[in-house]
Amino acid sequence: MVMEETRTRESVDRKILPTLFMSSLAISPPGILTGLLLIEISRTYNISLGIAGQIRTLAPIIASIMGIFMAVLAVKYRQKSLLLIGLSFICVASIGCVLAPDFMSMLIIYSLSGLGNAMVFPMAQSIVGDLYPPGERAEAIAWVSAAASFAYVIGAPLAGFLAGIGGWQLAFLAFSFLTSFISLLLAYKFLPNVKKDQGKPSGGVDYFEGIKKVLSNRSATACLIGNVLSISAWTVILVYTTSFVRQVFQLSTSYASIYLLVCGVFYTSATIFSGKIVKRIGMKKIYVISILIGGALIIVHFGVNDFWLSVAAGFACCVFFGARVTAANNLSLEQLPAFRGSMMSLNSMVGNIGTAFGSGIAGLILILYDFRLLGITFSLFSFMAVIVIQFLTVEPSKK
Structure with missing residues (x-):
């Protein structure tokens, strides 16, 4: 096994991780732009x-x-083919949004970025799992995971600048399209054609066996439910925090882009830093503490009338929910070692469900009520996630 790890380590091209980082980064620009320029x-x-x-x-x-x-x-x-198709979907979505004649057309075309998201990120993680030895895999996964939030660090000021010159349409072209197109070229050139060995029997792969195993395991299922709830809570920050500070506190687009940049720095830093302490403190403990405090901060962020207190609470939310990402992914990853592929596929799926559910409920609340009720509602989602994770999940290392 040592020889295998040494051989794998030597065979991994140094261009692969930066390429996967760029591919994962390309997922975020559409979301950054629809948040900042909504x-x-x-x-x-x-x-x-x-x-x-x-x-x-x-x-x-x-x-x-x-x-x-x-x-x-x-x-x-x-995996490379699927990743390239996903990046192509993001390219098409970026151009299509600019050309959309009405909002319904834009809504449909923008959904292609969802297809791209579902294809790019899981395949990037899968390629890391296949190419990197166990000793290097966690760090590589951390960087691939942090790429999406790092996009906010560079994308927030860039999007604000581009929008000031040519509106949100220029931002979609010069930021979202170019990022995904460059990532597409890099992936095509530098990623190897890896096909994961699923260890399939002669009769073929029964992938649904893995899904059945996950859903029949109480702790694994609780992880999925907790992730839906906690991601829904985070979505209200991700989607509406920028619009909130702009509309309530009359912040300009330029200052809002700076605010979003700082949010990205806090979130990315917390994601990477928590990876260094998660094994020492415990993934479940970090998960529970982060969403408990994060949920309380959501109420503060959307509920207070003081600008600086609201902004500080928003930054703190990014820190705690950033720490949640690493803890939650590690907890999910270790639930069923024999069925990690199935577990993480479902984990990615419920993440998107949480995002959709959070966005839909948040939009409905804003149509009917206000930001204050928005904060209270989504803090409750976070608190429900605390109960599910604390009492229904088991940290594998402590079984």
Whole structure:
């Protein structure tokens, strides 16, 4: 086994991890732009902010459905091919949003980015799992996972700058399209044609056996439920925090982009740092503490009238929910070692369900009520996740 790890380590091209990092980063620009420039998009099509926010609802629904098919496609087709197709979907979505004649057209075209999301990120993780030895795998996964949030660090100020020059349409072209297109070229050139060995029997792969094993395991199922709830809670920050500070505190687009940049820095830093302490403190403990405090901070962020207190609570939310990502992914990953592929495919699917559910409920609340009720409602989702994770999950190392 040592010889195998040494051989694997030597065979991994140094260009692969940066390429996978770029591929994962390409997932985020559409979401960054629809979060930062949602007000401009709503004005373009003369619709309310709550209705415009539904653009972030359909894409995750599509991604959730695609996640089921990906479980089968990943067995049958090469991971590189699926990743390239996913990046192509994001390219098409970026251009299509600019050309959309009305909001309904944009809503449908934007959903292609959901297909891309469902294909790119799981395949990037899968390629890491196949190419990197166990000793290097966790760090590689951490960087691939952090790429999406790192996009906010560079994308927030860039999007604000581009929007100031040519509106949200230029931001979609110069940021979202170019990022996905460059990532597509890099992936085509540098990623090897890896096809994961599923250890299939002569009769073929019974992928659904893994799904059955996951759903019949109480702790694994609780992880999925907890992730739906906690991701729904985080979605309200991801989708509406920028629009909230702009609309309630009259923040300009330029300052809002700086705010979003700082949010990205806090979230990314917490994601990477928590990876260094999760084994020492415990993945379940970090998960529970992060969503408990994060849920309380959601109420503060959307409920107070003081600008600085609200902003500080928003930054703190990014820290605690960033720590949640690493803890939650590790907890899910270790539930059923023999069926990690099935577990993580379902984990990705429920993440998209949580995003869609959170976006839909948040939009409905804003249409009917206000930001204050929004904060209270989504903090409750976070607190429900605390109960599920604390009492129904088991940390494998402590079984």
